[in-house]
Amino acid sequence: MASVSTDIPEEEKLRPQFGTRFLTDKQNVFQHNAWDNVVWDENQEQEAKQKTLEQAAHALSLDEQEEYDTKADVFWNDFYGIHQNRFFKDRHWLFTEFPELNCSNLIKTENINIDKEDEELVSKDNKNNQECDKNEIYPGQNAKYRFFEVGCGVGNTVFPVVQTNNNPDLMVYCCDFSATGVGHVKDHPDYDPNRCHAFVCDISNPESTVPFPESSLDVIIMIFVLSAIHPDKFTSVIGRLTKYLKPGGIILFRDYGRYDMAQLRFKKGRCLSENFYVRGDGTRVYFFEQDELRKIFKKAGLEEIQNIVDRRLQVNRGKQLKMYRVWIQCKYRKPVELKHMSSSSSATS
Ligand SMILES: C[S@@+](CC[C@H](N)C(=O)[O-])C[C@H]1O[C@@H](n2cnc3c(N)ncnc32)[C@H](O)[C@@H]1O
Numbered sequence: 001m002a003s004v005s006t007d008i009p010e011e012e013k014l015r016p017q018f019g020t021r022f023l024t025d026k027q028n029v030f031q032h033n034a035w036d037n038v039v040w041d042e043n044q045e046q047e048a049k050q051k052t053l054e055q056a057a058h059a060l061s062l063d064e065q066e067e068y069d070t071k072a073d074v075f076w077n078d079f080y081g082i083h084q085n086r087f088f089k090d091r092h093w094l095f096t097e098f099p100e101l102n103c104s105n106l107i108k109t110e111n112i113n114i115d116k117e118d119e120e121l122v123s124k125d126n127k128n129n130q131e132c133d134k135n136e137i138y139p140g141q142n143a144k145y146r147f148f149e150v151g152c153g154v155g156n157t158v159f160p161v162v163q164t165n166n167n168p169d170l171m172v173y174c175c176d177f178s179a180t181g182v183g184h185v186k187d188h189p190d191y192d193p194n195r196c197h198a199f200v201c202d203i204s205n206p207e208s209t210v211p212f213p214e215s216s217l218d219v220i221i222m223i224f225v226l227s228a229i230h231p232d233k234f235t236s237v238i239g240r241l242t243k244y245l246k247p248g249g250i251i252l253f254r255d256y257g258r259y260d261m262a263q264l265r266f267k268k269g270r271c272l273s274e275n276f277y278v279r280g281d282g283t284r285v286y287f288f289e290q291d292e293l294r295k296i297f298k299k300a301g302l303e304e305i306q307n308i309v310d311r312r313l314q315v316n317r318g319k320q321l322k323m324y325r326v327w328i329q330c331k332y333r334k335p336v337e338l339k340h341m342s343s344s345s346s347a348t349s
Helices: 010-014 026-031 042-057 064-071 072-085 101-113 116-135 160-166 179-187 233-244 290-299 338-347
Strands: 034-036 146-150 169-175 196-200 216-223 245-256 271-274 276-278 284-286 301-316 321-333
Touching: 042 271, 064 072, 064 216, 064 271, 072 179, 146 160, 160 169, 160 338, 179 196, 179 216, 216 233, 233 245, 233 290, 290 321
Parallel strands: 146 169, 146 216, 169 196, 216 245
Antiparallel strands: 034 301, 245 321, 271 276, 276 284, 301 321
């Protein structure tokens, strides 16, 4: 079975997360451009909270909120029409933070510890997939590994993933509800339909279709995308995506964290609802807390592998400015223990 290992290799355990430059003496803050793992004191947290409560007290009317919701894809189309593929830079941290994006790290997962009964159920499950594969011809049906990036934009994650995994056994699917963004992906000189399949899809619309069957994906990538979706739809989006994961498959998630500088900078009249904002260009952004993500992923039946806050202090030395950045990074896995799922369903039948 090709699925994702949660046995973190020794060298990964030793590797420090998110860098190692720590600010031990506040006097030294302007000596470097950035500091890692910055601890906030209670005052700073309280001030941030107060600021967001004031923002929420002046939230936009329901009619305005509705308009930003129904035209969400139009605003992102405009965004990519203006910025084309210049805005989001390729991520150097991608493979350090998510070694699972390298197929060679997935091979280990063939050794996932499952007992005999589970093994039979997994193999039955895979057989069902094969039957489905046989009946419906879909791109990547013969691939050994299948990755899917949701909200791929112009492909800043997809292309590094395809290039790093020079592996004919991998198919990388990617979708965005912005046809302009997907157009940029398909026009990219490295776009090879044998290795990558980009398509337009609003993942928050349960009626939208995807070109692969349920239980077919090893990895789902969500980078700064859930934050762009209405909070009322978070649970259903993650629930839907979970269905497409193989048992043992994993969701890799990175997004904005609560009280990030970008949140605290919003002026009055930009708040849609608590912690959810609209930018000047009409695109929307939510700022997450660890616990709410934990609840959303767990509700979908996923197991927590990682759920961490990355706090960084970026410094503009010239202007003597301090910018507190907060991101959340998560990894959640679909359990292999089909036994428990099947026994609970038989208990209810
Ligand atoms: C902040 S951008 C991030 C893009 C890309 N993941 C990256 O990191 O470069 C958010 C992306 O999510 C897409 N998006 C927002 N809501 C979506 C939805 N409901 N379905 C599919 N894509 C969506 C937007 O069009 C946009 O490309």
